[in-house]
């Protein structure tokens with residue numbers, strides 16, 4: 001029997017070792033951002049229209065040229081093998097079965113090629129900018145050859161933020177799980193730890209190039225013809241710059257509360273980013289990421305002008321619960337709820353959600 005999302009969360013918490021659960025669930029600093037996005041979404045109220053023909057609701061949409069069964073994608077998350085022995089292979093199978101997009105983390109624990117072989121839906125590859133560009137170039141070319149359809153550069157993490165739970169646990173990736181797409185020497189540091197700093201936080205300071213600027217996007221452009229997506233944009237100013245640099249999509253995201261503490265929540269930033277993109281008259285799609293737990297959250301994001309949403313931790317809960325089956329159930333649960341909201345909102349397709357369909361989450365700047 002399919003469970004509600006919170007039941008998958010509870011089951012995952014029970015099954016996983018404490019430090020793994022903390023790595024999944026935890027946030028940075030005071031963890032203020034773990035709840036900020038959820039609170040913003042909960043404050044918004046839907047404004048339904050009635051007497052619309054909703055006898056057939058069709059949640060299908062297109063994101064960067066890929067057909068999706070609903071405006072839903074799985075966010076990039078490192079090391080799925082922490083949740084299930086099959087790792088990203090199980091997640092890819094599930095995303096394909098549900099008809100949604102999967103974004104594969106640069107720190108995936110299965111190879112890009114084996115994930116692609118298991119996937120029947122579209123894949124994007126997420127990147128952090130490493131000091132070693134040869135490693136990045138190799139990864140990008142492998143992604144192209146394996147049929148990945150876009151590159152997602154995460155721009156809110158010049159380094160991994162201090163996450164108190166991980167620091168307290170002396171968190172390090174267990175030795176039998178590896179970021180297998182990166183050369184061993186690039187990764188070895190993430191398996192040892194030092195008091196007060198988790199191994200991955202230290203490792204990110206060693207390996208990530210925190211000196212990159214907008215000008216460096218030119219290198220990515222020269223390296224690949226895949227569309228470029230930026231993840232972690234939270235201001236209109238950066239949205240304008242992204243559009244000027246030819247970015248194809250923006251993921252409005254707080255990194256699930258794991259990076260800048262006391263930041264604005266992603267749902268509160270969505271309107272100004274959508275307006276900045278619209279004002280630039282650019283072909284740039286917008287995706288809301290973080291705290292998506294209900295079909296109604298997808299509807300709220302679409303009303304605010306997003307083209308789709310991403311969900312993160314719920315996929316890991318499903319994975320920890322029962323591998324492919326669990327992830328498929330979690331995704332289907334969100335999609336079924338969304339289809340019902342479409343009917344009750346009087347919005348038979350994703351493009352029928354009007355700006356007036358939701359109250360504004362005010363966030364003046």
Ligand SMILES: Cc1cc2nc3c(=O)[nH]c(=O)nc-3n(C[C@H](O)[C@H](O)[C@H](O)COP(=O)(O)O)c2cc1C
Nearest residue numbers: 024075076077078105154255256290291311312313
């Ligand atoms: C365990 C874990 C690992 C993550 N790894 C990455 C990553 O490798 N790259 C990245 O851009 N974001 C990463 N994220 C952030 C997610 O992509 C996403 O922004 C966040 O989980 C969304 O919030 P949600 O979990 O509330 O849906 C990670 C998140 C979690 C929970």
Ligand SMILES: CCCCCCC(=O)C(=O)O
Nearest residue numbers: 078107190200203204258
């Ligand atoms: C040096 C390893 C970085 C992986 C970080 C993944 C993660 O926890 C996150 O982005 O959040």
